[in-house]
Amino acid sequence: MSNASPRPARRQGNRRPLVVTIVVLVVLLIVFFAFASVYSDVLWYQQLGFLNVLTTQWFAAAGFFIAGFIAMAVPVWLSIEIAYRRRPVYARLNSQLDRYQDVIEPLRKLLTWGVPALLGIFAGLSTATRWQMALLWFNSTPTGEKDPQFNLDISFYLFDLPFYRAVVALFSAIVLLSAIAALITNYVYGSIAVARRELRIAKAARIQLAIIGAIYILIQAVSIWLDQYATMTSAKGLITGASYTDVNATIPGLQILSLIAILVSLLFIVTAFTGRWRLPLVGTAMLVISGLILTMGYPWIMQRFIVDPSERSLEEPYIARNIDLTRQAYGVDEIDATPYNATTDATPGALRSDAETTASIRIIDPALVSASFAQLEQFKQYYSFPQELDVDRYTIDGKSQDSVVSVRELNQAGVGSNQSWYNNTLVYTHGYGLVAAYGTERSSDGQPVFLEAGIPSSGELGEFEPRIYFGENSPLYSIIGGTSSTKPVELDYPASGSENEQVYNTFQGEAGPKLENIFNRLVYALKFQSEEILLSDAVTNDSQIIYDRNPLQRVQKAAPYLTLDSDPYPTVVDGRVVWVVDGYTTSANYPYSKMESLSSVISDQAQSANAFVMDNVNYIRNSVKATVDAYDGSVTLYAWDENDAVLKTWQKIYPSNLQPLSKMSGELMSHVRYPTDLFKAQRSILGQYHVTDAGSFYSGDDAWVTPNDPTATSDATKYQSPYYLTMKVPGAEAPAYSIYSTFIPKASGTSSRNVLTGYLVADADAGSENGKKADGYGKLRLLTLPKVVTVPGPGQVQNNFNADPDVSKELNLLSQGSTNVLKGNLLTLPVGGGLLYVQPVYVQSTGNTSYPLLKKILVAFGDKIAFEDTLPLALDALFGGNAGVDDPTNGGAVAPEPDPAADNGGNAPTTNETLNQALQAAKAALADREAARIAGDWAAYGAADAALTEALTRALAASAQ
Template structure:
């Protein structure tokens, strides 16, 4: 009894904490709707299974022959079962009802979707039904029929078992003797089962439109002309056999239903299997190209529609492969915005330059965003400085990890197209406290991708703050503390709440610690994707949430998709496979195989308060409209988005990956060519991935101008090459896909061009090299190899950055940054070289400007934009590095003395240092090791003199 009460209290504690969490976020109706729906369905499932089974057992028992003569074996069975008969008669139905109730409760989503279904306004080409029938109705009907069939079948089995046990069914030699009562019960039950099967077979006609065949998904010639009519006939035969079982219940002869059942089995073999095979083998296969053409066209049209590809702007692009002088002049704005900073490689650079303490960290892959700087949109590589409690080592106690180290601090952002003279990122926002170009904003990160499992925050007004805000001053001194004053989690304002959260997190400290007071809040489920998924369980979420400074706050932006596997004639794709590439590992999804996908919701999570806001990005999408009926008032209209937020919303990468996977085959819209598979494409493998385990090249965000655009836009792009392997494969480009990823500007208006997909189709006999071929050219070039060997001196490692492809100069330009990282625990990659390729010509220089000038004959038309920031007088910081505040990418941490004479000496030494640096780089480029050593010694001596002047 006590153990049961304890278990019930633990269950209650878990449920109550869920209520507190959802209520604090303002989404408690999402939780209660799920609970109510699950509870109602559990009751329905329990009753729908247990009552028919109980009635079946009771009827079989009560109508047993009282004086039946049983064999000795059955007598023994009855003697064993009789003491437990009453328990079994109620226990078996109850147990089966329990399983059925649980199964029904898990199906709350399709049930609620059917009850709140929304018309699509488009019909399927075979039956003429609104597509909503396949999205909402058909899954519901099939689920109900499957459940009902299981109930009737189980009821029949228990009836037969009970009748046999109590003598209503007896074996006499070769004969089976069945009492009248048992005959009626079994025949009626069998009739009901066959009626259900008849209805199920009838609905199976419609399932052909989502069935995956060898050639296409959906009903092709054989299905339309053989399978669908055959299923209609079989449904009629099944209904006829069901009537024959009713006749048996009346007249007592089993011959008719037995013959009918045999006829049904034979018909299913002949009509359901043999006839479609004959049609396929002898009619379709010899003339498949012409007979299948209209059905291939259906598949093409509806697949492209299901993935939002119906309006792809296809542009023939006869790319040249010879770099001509001045060819980049018309594309100057694109080349000026080329991102040479690789977000997948510079995490260590961010860490060494901006981490400051061991309890901070940056993600392995940083994000690409854009900000308006001095009236111009600037691509930036961004990350938040989040907590890493493992860095506390022995200091990772409960008090430290749960009440003191509660949040990360600040956003770090670097120019995507700039680097310092020594290859470091050039930061536009950095430091602790944070300073830079992004203006004033709340820098504290209480909700991040690596936030602790839970933290206890908040304190009474007037009490000393204990949460470490940020380090300042000399090592170990002058720490700054704060107190969380937002509404980020359930309040621990009474002993009972402290107790239930102590149980939830298995920590008695929550209940006993004096730092947990009536003003405390408990913050948990802090990952932005987790928070959005809990309040919107119907969404499939993008794998990459990214932070942006919006309206004075740091907000995580998360893309949400409505998906389905029931769109007629649409080819399914595996989400986990489609999004997997070098930067994104394969991951499981609740619904992995989908054939319909829309980016219907944009969600934000406030990094300080944890507030979750959902915006209807596609308010005409039928699945979202249905869910808005189920969970009213949880999704805000897009008009509620501020202009600042709109300017940071982007086209999501996971959707783009799925679309490129589909377009690899479905860029072909002519049925004959589609059937021949003579122009299938695939995304190229990432040249940086291991040859033994290649992964797809990820799409990249860039600001660029496509051939039919009037000005550059923030875009996402990927490339295609022939889908062939082996000796005949060609690593040349066949297509270039981009999408306008810029949703709008700070004026709040959504850009009409947002989401426009543009597909550059290259000539089939083209020779534009693919990424793998360019990487091979790069690695095999003797000049490049020599310089790489020079860079590898001293056990340094050369790291190839992202290989970007841009449609400029009338062709396709490849740009790849090259990083060098020395050995040592504190080393980090430095951008030292840039590879440029156009056709079969390559250049390998210190800067992108130089590389383009070499490639295009010294007349690239405009500065490419990879601003190399030299060490100048303006770079002298006014803060000592011991204060651990941020400096820009070229600062050596020197401190202005305030002495004019000393400052003049410093200025002169800076000029010497710049000269030495230029000489060092020139020697490196020419391979003159002696000159390199002289310049390096000169630079070292000059820096030492500067430090001596500064007294360091």
């Protein structure tokens, strides 16, 4: 009797339900994770009020997936099924085919249904990703403009042609795969056989393959016919668009080739009835040979022997097409180009007619004063300002004032070791306040002069909601609004009464999805991988979770069809801080328009285009102005360019998402500006396309580029950025808030001249508070400089500044000891009949808590340079003591100094005792300030500077009496 125990078969069998249970649980968990992600998106879009963006995408993608699946799966299945059902009953098979059938037959039904289904899934996924293209075609809107070659509305190229080519490509793949499936099935089941070096095809197989071949060739005929329209956006030649060779050889060749393809498809139909394959095979060979001759050989011969010897004259009309349509596509066709006979002589009184412009010159550099804002207005380590601030304008005392602005955003890293989930999520939830400084003023010691500052916020901008829950540097997510107003936990701002005293607040309003039940909390606990959302007692049914808080991110999700400007800016509008975001509609299908990489043209870095960045465009419009409320994150989209056909088409797809321009408030209208990225794109185009004469364009003898930034400190070459300024441009009726840039000649080989050739400016002021868009908004003006007069460019002017012995001596004195000299933005203004350059000079100590102080102003006009403490003094020195600036204080800047040697301007000493005392005090303060400057004692320098200002104020008052 054996002692061996029996095998535990029953125990192994009991494991199967456990394994099945585990698998089911894993699948359910994966499904729930996917559902949680989808459900959180629904809650987010629903709260924002743009749920239709999500549902439209879902329904469209699902619909086109089904369409693509059916379009692929059904023909492939039919092809296999027909081939199988029409197979010979008594086919003679060789041993190899017998083995094939033995393997395939048990799996035949699975393959018959599985292969078409698998191919259908791939086709469905491909078509689902192109739902936007399909909806644009279905809702296309005519532009009212026609192309010069085929006389078709340009909407055909924007919406129709891409869709037609995609459909043709899909059906080509469907028919080709159906043919392969039919060929394999017929071969395996004996309908196609090779015996004794002879190909035998059964009648049913012949008919099937011939008809499929005819359909495929017919589709290729359609594809070839559409290829002629693609020459309108081809960039393979001298220009973008159809050239002489394309129009006279390629396009006719494609038309002929399409007709040949139709004839060849008819030969396949004949074969289906006659069984003779020679005709379609010969026809197909002739089609291939004809294609080589008509699309390659003949065009090459024409280009080589006809066009190249006379290229300029033959290509001239097509270059003219390229010039006209490129300027039209980039919105520069109505630019006002005028010669500007700039003088280089600084004559007394030359600026008197431009007093409004000179009084508005911005001397505060938004790229340098971030540290000043941080030191003076940060208050606590958990606040921060961005590296580069923004420029806006506000109406103060009835006058528009350029301002440097920024919001005080939350910086949780400043909390240091006190960071925890509770603090980061529930306590430190928002920034506080908008800070704005006069762009034209500085204090006596070089600090910005704030028009809105402090905590709580106070200043010239009135009452507004200061809390910043949505910003460019907001935390990943926060939970707000869920605690009782009697015991709030959200840190609002530090109180001024005690250093450690804090003021707390509870958010009031709707800003994010509510965590009103356990299910919602579980969904977001999974989304953010944070169990505290589910377990914390501070999260209540009234709590809201806010995320995706960057203004660009919110607008992009609300309007996924837009390309967004890279520089959103904050402003105070109707009692709220809002972010203003510019949105563009773009296309890469505009006929005859030059293609540009958008990321390259808007970048300030002088670098070649990245071949892997798929953002080529040849059409752009600033079609949408969007706002994001900094308090509750609400997004509002305004249809800005109501004539844009692309925007009109998207409005048909999302009919309720955009507000008409009439809904924009007057106050918001007064802060809307011409966008930076659009201006950069237009600047890039106009470097070449300012030339409207086709002959000159062909020669390329007047190409321009943007000058390099002369103040850049890094090794990488950087283009000079466009700048916002209030100015009166020659030819304009009044000063306007504007954006400008300059041009210098494009380098030819190793030679490069840094002289001005052009000055581009756009009226960036959208309108006043009357709520109507200004007629002049977006008006582009191009001042072309004379070739016979050498007007220094930015690089040459900066070099002159650096090489001037007096300036160099002053800068060396300023940089002595533990201080650095920082050169601000080099501004260029068309005033005084020429070009005036203005550059603020900052001094910053090397200490940890230092910040830049504006101490000097550099100006240049022609070859003359001045370097003084204030802009009026510098202009007076440059223009011989009479710059035409009536306000010597320049809006609160340091007042001009009296000349001690002149003793009251050269006149006899006055008998006014008060005035004499004030002048003596000013003289003493001037001496003290000079001594402090030489000694490098900047604290004493600032005190003496303040004393000088006070003495001059008393002197002016006494003089008035």
